[in-house]
Amino acid sequence: MATLIFPEHPSPVADAEALKKAFQGWGTNEKAIISILGHRNAVQRKLIRKAYEDMYAEDLVKRLESELSGDFEKVIYRWILDPEERDAVLLNVAIKHKPSPDYRVIVEFSTIYNPEEFLAVKRAYQHRFKHSLEEDIAQHTTGDLRKLLVGLASPYKYAGGEMDVKLAKSEADKLQDLVKDKALNHEEVIRIITTRSNAQIVAALNHYKDSHGTAITKHLKDDPANDYLAALLTAIRSINNPQKHYEKVLRIALNKPGTDEDAITRVIVTRAEKDLNDIKDIYYKRNSVALDHAISNETSSHYKAFLLALLGKD
Amino acid sequence: MAAADEFGVLTKAFTGLGVDEKSLISILGKWHPEHKQSFRKTTRDIFIEDERQFERWDDRHVQKLQQEFLRFKDAVVLWTMHPWERDARLLWEAVYKGPKYGILVEIACTRSSEELLGARRAYHSLFEHSIEEDIAFHIHSFEKKLLVGLVSAYRYEGPKYGEEVAKSEAKILKNVIKDGAKKLHEEEEIVRILTTRSKLHLKAVFKHYKETSGNYLDEDLGDHLILKQTVQCLCKPETYFTEVLDVSLKGIGHDFAKEALTRVIVTRADVDLKLIKEEYHHLSGFTLSHKIEEIANGNFKDFLLTLIARGDQEN
Numbered sequence: 001m002a003t004l005i006f007p008e009h010p011s012p013v014a015d016a017e018a019l020k021k022a023f024q025g026w027g028t029n030e031k032a033i034i035s036i037l038g039h040r041n042a043v044q045r046k047l048i049r050k051a052y053e054d055m056y057a058e059d060l061v062k063r064l065e066s067e068l069s070g071d072f073e074k075v076i077y078r079w080i081l082d083p084e085e086r087d088a089v090l091l092n093v094a095i096k097h098k099p100s101p102d103y104r105v106i107v108e109f110s111t112i113y114n115p116e117e118f119l120a121v122k123r124a125y126q127h128r129f130k131h132s133l134e135e136d137i138a139q140h141t142t143g144d145l146r147k148l149l150v151g152l153a154s155p156y157k158y159a160g161g162e163m164d165v166k167l168a169k170s171e172a173d174k175l176q177d178l179v180k181d182k183a184l185n186h187e188e189v190i191r192i193i194t195t196r197s198n199a200q201i202v203a204a205l206n207h208y209k210d211s212h213g214t215a216i217t218k219h220l221k222d223d224p225a226n227d228y229l230a231a232l233l234t235a236i237r238s239i240n241n242p243q244k245h246y247e248k249v250l251r252i253a254l255n256k257p258g259t260d261e262d263a264i265t266r267v268i269v270t271r272a273e274k275d276l277n278d279i280k281d282i283y284y285k286r287n288s289v290a291l292d293h294a295i296s297n298e299t300s301s302h303y304k305a306f307l308l309a310l311l312g313k314d
Numbered sequence: 315m316a317a318a319d320e321f322g323v324l325t326k327a328f329t330g331l332g333v334d335e336k337s338l339i340s341i342l343g344k345w346h347p348e349h350k351q352s353f354r355k356t357t358r359d360i361f362i363e364d365e366r367q368f369e370r371w372d373d374r375h376v377q378k379l380q381q382e383f384l385r386f387k388d389a390v391v392l393w394t395m396h397p398w399e400r401d402a403r404l405l406w407e408a409v410y411k412g413p414k415y416g417i418l419v420e421i422a423c424t425r426s427s428e429e430l431l432g433a434r435r436a437y438h439s440l441f442e443h444s445i446e447e448d449i450a451f452h453i454h455s456f457e458k459k460l461l462v463g464l465v466s467a468y469r470y471e472g473p474k475y476g477e478e479v480a481k482s483e484a485k486i487l488k489n490v491i492k493d494g495a496k497k498l499h500e501e502e503e504i505v506r507i508l509t510t511r512s513k514l515h516l517k518a519v520f521k522h523y524k525e526t527s528g529n530y531l532d533e534d535l536g537d538h539l540i541l542k543q544t545v546q547c548l549c550k551p552e553t554y555f556t557e558v559l560d561v562s563l564k565g566i567g568h569d570f571a572k573e574a575l576t577r578v579i580v581t582r583a584d585v586d587l588k589l590i591k592e593e594y595h596h597l598s599g600f601t602l603s604h605k606i607e608e609i610a611n612g613n614f615k616d617f618l619l620t621l622i623a624r625g626d627q628e629n
Contacts, residue, residue, distance in 0.1 A: 119431075122468055130474040134467065135510035146502070150510070154466035155446040156434045162442045195447035195462070 001277040003312040006039045012051035015040070019048070020056060028067045030302040037076065038309030041273060042083055049080065071261045071303040078269045079310075084124035090266055091121070092129055095136050103149060103231040104249065105266065106137060110152040111198070111238040112245075115159050122153075144185045144228040151194030152235060158197045168203035169211075171196070175204065176212050179219045185228060193232065198239050205240055243275055247282040250291065259298045264307070272310040280311070321353055328360060328375075331572055332614025333382045386614040389576045393621070397581075401425065401433035404577070405445050405465070409452050414570070415461065415540050417577075418449065420554070422464040423547030427471050434465075456497050457540050463509030464544065470512040480518035483507050487519070488527050491534050498538050508544055520549045552586055556593040563605045575618070583621040591622065 015036050022029035040048065052060040064076055078086050087109060094105035110118060125133045137149050171192050178186050193201065209215045217240075220233040238245045246267050253260035253267075271279060283291040292311050299307060320341050327334035327341075345353075354361045354369035361369040392400055401421050408417035422430060437445045446466050453461060490501050498504060507519070523531045532549075535541040546554035555578050562575040582590060591602045598605070606618050 119468075126470045126472065130470065130472055132468060132470040132510060132512065135470070135512070138506045138510045142502070146506070150463075150506075154463070154468070155444060156431060156466070156468070158438045158442065158444040158447070160438065160442055191447075191450045195444065195450045197444070197447075 001275060002273045003276040003280065004039070004041060004272045004310060005312055006041050006044065010040065010044060012044070012047035013055070015044075015048045016052040016055055016060075019052065019060065023063060023067050030068070030072065031305075033064075033068075033076065034302065034306045034309055037079060038306055045080060046082060071265065071299070072301070072306060074262070075265045075269060075303060075306055078265060079306075082124070083270075084120045085128060087121040087270065088125035088128050088133075090270075091125060091133060092136070093262075095140050100227060101137070101140050101149075103145065103227060104234055104263075106149050106153060107231055107234045108238055108245070111235050112242040115157050119156065144190075145231060147190055148194065148228060148231055148235070151190050155195055157195070160197075161199060163197075163199045163203050165203065168200060169207050171200075171204045172207040172211065175208055175216060179216065184220065184232065189232070193235055193239075201236075201239050205236065243278045243282050246271060246279045247286060250279070250283060250294075251287060254294050254298050261299070261303070264295070264299070268307050268310050276311065317349070317352070320349075321356060324353065325357055325359070327611055328379060328382075331382065331575065331610040332385045332612045333379070334611040335613060337612075382611075382614075385572075385576065386612065386617060388573075389580060389614060389617055392576065392580045393583075393617075396436070397429060398432035398436035399440070400581070401429070402436035402440055402445070405433065405437060406441060406448075409445075409448050413453055413455075415457055416543055416558075418461050419464060419540060419543045419547055420558075422461075422467065423544060424551045424554070427467075427469050430465075431468060460505050460509065460540065460544070463505055467509055469510075471514075472512075473514065475512060475515035475518055477518065480515055481522045483511070484519045484522035484526060484531075487523060487531065498535070498541055504541070508541075508548070513548055516545075516548050520545070552589040552593045555582060555586075555590045556597055559590070559594055559602065560598060563609065565609065579618050579621050583624055587622065587624070 018032060018036055022032040036048075037045065049060045052058065052063075061077065061080055064080060065073065068076055078089070081089065090105055091109065094102040109121060113121065122133050125131075129136070134150055134154050137153055138146060141149055174188055175192065178184060178189055183189075192204065196204070205216060217233060217236055220229055220236070234245065237248070249263055250267055253263040267279070268276065280291045283289075283294075287294070292308060292313070295307050295311070296304060323334075323337050324341055327337045342350075351369075360372055360375050362372050364370040395403075404417060405421055408414040408421075421433065425433065434445055437443070441448070446462055449465060450458065450462050486503050487507065490498065490504055508516070511519070520531050523529070523534075527534070532542045532545040532553075535545060543554060546557075558574050558578055562571040562578075565571075578590070579587065594600075594602050603619055603622055606615060606622070610618060
């Protein structure tokens with residue numbers, strides 16, 4: 001379930017006016033920006049952008065970029081873009097990340113979004129960056145990681161509910177053999193994870209657990225030095241239980257010294273209108289602390305206020 | 315018509331591409347038993363002397379004939395089908411009735427990004443799998459990585475590409491080919507470039523390759539048919555299709571080559587058949603229509619010629 005709270009029929013014209021007023025004079029009225037944008041859904045935000053452009057002959061996005069700064073600017077920028085465009089931007093940032101691409105974003109979007117949603121993101125990516133997502137990923141990665149990430153980003157997976165039990169069993173057995181041989185970068189692992197439908201993969205993973213006693217993820221250690229294994233583990237977790245994956249991303253982002261604001265922004269912004277409420281529940285169960293509370297502690301100022309608004313604070 | 319002439323007409327009606335139904339009706343329809351006997355005895359290509367003293371229709375020829383009767387129907391069905399369904403079914407056949415790598419490359423590389431995507435959608439509906447998973451699962455050869463990559467591609471189709479990147483990728487290809495690796499189609503960089511770059515970008519790579527090495531990229535890849543076909547399909551499809559037509563019209567090889575004639579004409583009639591005709595003329599010295607008049611029969615022939623003539627109305 002979503003966490004975003006928004007009125008039924010706000011007036012885009014009134015919103016545009018209020019935002020324009022917020023920009024006037026010295027400084028910016030961040031509270032006004034938060035109270036408006038923090039409570040509008042994607043359709044409403046798009047209408048505000050259009051109204052603002054019509055009324056003031058100016059791009060609201062550019063204006064916001066120039067008025068704001070820091071983490072607050074980043075979160076507002078990601079929030080005000082159309083969802084597909086925003087996801088394209090997040091992917092591009094992840095690919096260009098130094099010293100190495102942030103595979104988490106690529107894995108998340110390609111495994112958690114359904115094929116039509118992901119296709120829309122790929123189109124937006126081409127439109128904005130004049131390259132295909134696949135060619136950019138391929139160019140910035142090598143070896144096993146490239147095979148996995150390009151493999152996840154390219155296929156247009158079957159999304160019907162049909163699932164072949166016999167096939168799931170045989171592929172679970174195949175995976176077990178490869179785990180035993182410590183051959184997790186084997187073609188067959190990549191083939192199964194990158195081309196089978198999510199329903200089919202989950203069936204195989206369940207069968208693996210049932211017949212071999214442990215989940216396959218137990219065999220994939222968190223080895224920070226091996227990006228390929230880490231990406232593979234992330235992919236399997238995301239396919240199996242997306243909300244649990246997001247909880248983990250948030251938990252690590254909030255606990256690490258320095259706080260990973262980019263990751264927090266990404267999760268909150270991309271899931272506020274989808275399943276952030278479920279993620280909140282899982283977070284509380286896992287950590288005995290409410291997500292709102294943890295975010296309050298680790299972030300500050302307008303950035304914090306905006307995140308809390310998206311989390312459902314009135 | 316003299317008997318010998320009639321035999322000749324009938325033989326032609328029975329051999330070649332498609333069947334001349336009109337001649338069959340007019341000649342066979344009026345023959346008495348002794349004419350038919352005479353025909354059977356003198357047409358050794360089709361009838362063989364059985365040990366029990368009768369002229370038996372050669373089994374292989376009967377099978378071929380059955381295929382020839384179906385050829386017109388197959389062409390019509392293929393033409394009428396939605397292109398997405400058509401391509402999805404061709405892909406399925408290429409995997410399960412082959413494997414026929416050439417067809418996989420052809421469809422993956424000569425269709426636009428949206429057309430290929432449409433074919434993949436249709437494949438979901440028809441077969442409840444993705445083509446990507448089926449190829450990955452059923453094809454075990456070295457070419458698998460290239461094929462999965464080609465069929466999964468959703469290439470950028472805009473006008474922008476990086477000239478400098480194209481130059482450097484041409485250089486990469488030159489070096490990889492020079493090293494003479496046996497399994498070129500496994501070479502990571504070749505696969506990356508051919509399966510992810512836009513067609514415009516690849517044409518630039520092709521151009522730079524010629525400028526810096528003096529050779530055409532597809533020719534240098536000649537030892538690896540699948541790579542050669544991939545480059546041709548992506549950069550100059552007319553050349554690829556012309557070669558396919560040439561082989562099929564020379565009657566070389568199996569029914570696979572003959573099926574190619576139908577497939578090429580039906581799938582390219584509204585796309586680039588005009589260009590293909592010109593290139594075929596250039597290559598063989600014959601016009602495509604002329605060749606088809608020569609070796610095809612009946613309704614099948616008429617249908618193909620009609621489709622070819624459409625090309626002349628294109629601007």
